Amino acid sequence: MPVPGEYFEARERALLGTRYDVLYAAPCAVRRGVTVNGLRCAPQEFAAAVDFGLEPSPFCDAAFLLTDPQLRPGRHAYHHAGVFYVQEPSASVPAGLLGVRPGERVLDLCAAPGGKTSQLAAALRGEGLLVANEYVAARAGVLKSNLERMGVTNALVLNESTARVAAAFPAFFDKVLVDAPCSGEGMFRKEPEALRQHSAALVAQCAALGASILDDAAAALRPGGLLCYSTCTFAPEEDEAQVGAFLARHPEFTVLPAPTNAGAPGEAARCGAHPFAAEHTRRIYPCHGGEGHFMALLQKRGDGAPPEAEQARPRAARGQRGAKRGRDMRACRPAQGGNGVSRAEARAEGEAFLREYFPGAAQLPLECRGTELFVLPREGCGPAEGLRVVQAGVCAGSAARGRFVPAHHLFMAYGAQCANAERLTLADPRTAAWLRGEAIPAETAAPGWAAVLADGFPLGFGKQSGGVVKNHYPKGLRNLK
Ligand SMILES: C[S@@+](CC[C@H](N)C(=O)[O-])C[C@H]1O[C@@H](n2cnc3c(N)ncnc32)[C@H](O)[C@@H]1O
Structure with a gap:
C-alpha cells in the first residue's frame, strides 16, 4: 500500500493499534478479477471454455482472479459478448447479500458503471424489474452500454x-442496493488519484451524502424488504457509524448478519455515537486479497407483503399497470415518429421484423417511441413518469419508410434466440476479424439480418449478402488497437 496521508494513518492506527500493519499489508500485488454473467453461462462453463488463466475468487462463486498481469480482458471476445464483467475482487460481494430472486423488484440507486447491477440482473434471470439509477449523466450512459453488453432485458436505466x-x-x-459514492480509501493501491484527493473533509462530505441517499433508499423499500449498503472505504463515518446513525434515524430497520464469510466482521470501535451490532456488518481489508469494501444488510420491518391495494391484483396485472403508466409518461410525444413514418407504421414494421427473427421477443410488451421500438420487461417499468429515462427495456431498432433497422441492443439481449445466425468460436480467426469491424465470410447465416455468435454468445449482428456478413458491430466498441 502506498504511504497514505497523515490523517488516514493516524485515524486507522488509533483504531487498529498493532493490527494496522497486518490489515493494510497486502499479501501480494493488486489482483484483478472478473465476474461471470449468469445471464450468459454458469461460472464452471466459463472456466472450462475460456482461453486465459484463472483462479477461483475467495469472495464470490461467480468471480475469478486473473493470473496473467498482462492480459487485457476488455478486448476479449467473451467480454464483448457480456460473458464476464471486469470487477475488483472485493466488489463482487455486496450484491449477493441481497439474495435476489427472479421476479423481484430491485433498485440499484448508485449503479454506474454497473458491475453490481449486472450481478443483480443475473440473479433476476430476466424476470421482475431492475431499476438502475445513476446521478451523473455521463456515467449513466456508460451504465446503459454495460447493461446492453451484458444482455440485460428487464432494466429501467435512470439518470436521476x-x-x-x-x-x-x-x-x-x-431489494435496494446503495453502493454509495465514497472517499475511496479502498482504491488507494489502484488509483493514485484517490489517494491525492483524500482528506478528512472529503470523508465528512461523503458521509453526509451517503446518509441522504440511505434515507431515500429507505423510502423506496417496501416493508419487509432488504437494503444493502456498501462502500469501498474504511472511514468509520461512512461505514459502521453511518449504519449506526441510520438505525437511530430509522427505528423501522434492523441490521441482519451479512450472509458472507468474506473479510472480517465490522468493528464496534467504529460505531461512534450510535452503537449497534457492528459485527453483523463486514469489512474487507487489503490483507484479505481485495482492495477494500464495507457492507451491511438491513431489513425494513413489516409483514413482507406488498401494500394491500397492490396485493389484491395479480402480479402480472400490476406490471401491466406499470407498463401503461410508462406509456402515459410519453403521451405528449407526437404520433408522427419522424422520417415521415407514423408511430403505427413504425410499430407494424418492428413487429413484423421481430416475428421473423425473434418470435419469442415478439410476444413481450412492445412500446413505440417516435420511430424506435422497445421490448419491455413482462412486468412493465413501474411508475417512472417524469423521470429522466436513459433506457427502458431493450431497444429493438427503428423504422424508416418500408424497412426496419435493427439495433445492436436487440442482438445483445436476444441474439442467442435469433432465427438466423453466423456461428463462430473463440478459436475461429473470423471472431477477431469481426471485432475489428471487418466483414467475414458466411458459413452458417442465410441471406438477411443475422446474429453473430461466438460459442453461442452474442457479438452483435450483421447482414449476410453474397456469402459475406457485413459488419454492423458499433464502431465505438471495436478492437481497433
Ligand atoms: C461506488 S460508485 C458505484 C459503483 C457501482 N455500484 C458498480 O458496482 O459498478 C458510486 C456512484 O454514485 C454516483 N454518485 C455521485 N454523486 C451522487 C449523488 N449525489 N447521488 C447518488 N449517486 C451519486 C457516482 O457517480 C458513482 O457512479
Whole structure:
C-alpha cells in the first residue's frame, strides 16, 4: 500500500493499534478479477471454455482472479459478448447479500458503471424489474452500454437524483442496493488519484451524502424488504457509524448478519455515537486479497407483503399497470415518429421484423417511441413518469419508410434466440476479424439480418449478402488497437 496521508494513518492506527500493519499489508500485488454473467453461462462453463488463466475468487462463486498481469480482458471476445464483467475482487460481494430472486423488484440507486447491477440482473434471470439509477449523466450512459453488453432485458436505466427516484417509487422495491459514492480509501493501491484527493473533509462530505441517499433508499423499500449498503472505504463515518446513525434515524430497520464469510466482521470501535451490532456488518481489508469494501444488510420491518391495494391484483396485472403508466409518461410525444413514418407504421414494421427473427421477443410488451421500438420487461417499468429515462427495456431498432433497422441492443439481449445466425468460436480467426469491424465470410447465416455468435454468445449482428456478413458491430466498441 502506498504511504497514505497523515490523517488516514493516524485515524486507522488509533483504531487498529498493532493490527494496522497486518490489515493494510497486502499479501501480494493488486489482483484483478472478473465476474461471470449468469445471464450468459454458469461460472464452471466459463472456466472450462475460456482461453486465459484463472483462479477461483475467495469472495464470490461467480468471480475469478486473473493470473496473467498482462492480459487485457476488455478486448476479449467473451467480454464483448457480456460473458464476464471486469470487477475488483472485493466488489463482487455486496450484491449477493441481497439474495435476489427472479421476479423481484430491485433498485440499484448508485449503479454506474454497473458491475453490481449486472450481478443483480443475473440473479433476476430476466424476470421482475431492475431499476438502475445513476446521478451523473455521463456515467449513466456508460451504465446503459454495460447493461446492453451484458444482455440485460428487464432494466429501467435512470439518470436521476436519489430523492426523485424515492418520490416516484414509494415503498415499491423488494431489494435496494446503495453502493454509495465514497472517499475511496479502498482504491488507494489502484488509483493514485484517490489517494491525492483524500482528506478528512472529503470523508465528512461523503458521509453526509451517503446518509441522504440511505434515507431515500429507505423510502423506496417496501416493508419487509432488504437494503444493502456498501462502500469501498474504511472511514468509520461512512461505514459502521453511518449504519449506526441510520438505525437511530430509522427505528423501522434492523441490521441482519451479512450472509458472507468474506473479510472480517465490522468493528464496534467504529460505531461512534450510535452503537449497534457492528459485527453483523463486514469489512474487507487489503490483507484479505481485495482492495477494500464495507457492507451491511438491513431489513425494513413489516409483514413482507406488498401494500394491500397492490396485493389484491395479480402480479402480472400490476406490471401491466406499470407498463401503461410508462406509456402515459410519453403521451405528449407526437404520433408522427419522424422520417415521415407514423408511430403505427413504425410499430407494424418492428413487429413484423421481430416475428421473423425473434418470435419469442415478439410476444413481450412492445412500446413505440417516435420511430424506435422497445421490448419491455413482462412486468412493465413501474411508475417512472417524469423521470429522466436513459433506457427502458431493450431497444429493438427503428423504422424508416418500408424497412426496419435493427439495433445492436436487440442482438445483445436476444441474439442467442435469433432465427438466423453466423456461428463462430473463440478459436475461429473470423471472431477477431469481426471485432475489428471487418466483414467475414458466411458459413452458417442465410441471406438477411443475422446474429453473430461466438460459442453461442452474442457479438452483435450483421447482414449476410453474397456469402459475406457485413459488419454492423458499433464502431465505438471495436478492437481497433
Ligand atoms: C461506488 S460508485 C458505484 C459503483 C457501482 N455500484 C458498480 O458496482 O459498478 C458510486 C456512484 O454514485 C454516483 N454518485 C455521485 N454523486 C451522487 C449523488 N449525489 N447521488 C447518488 N449517486 C451519486 C457516482 O457517480 C458513482 O457512479
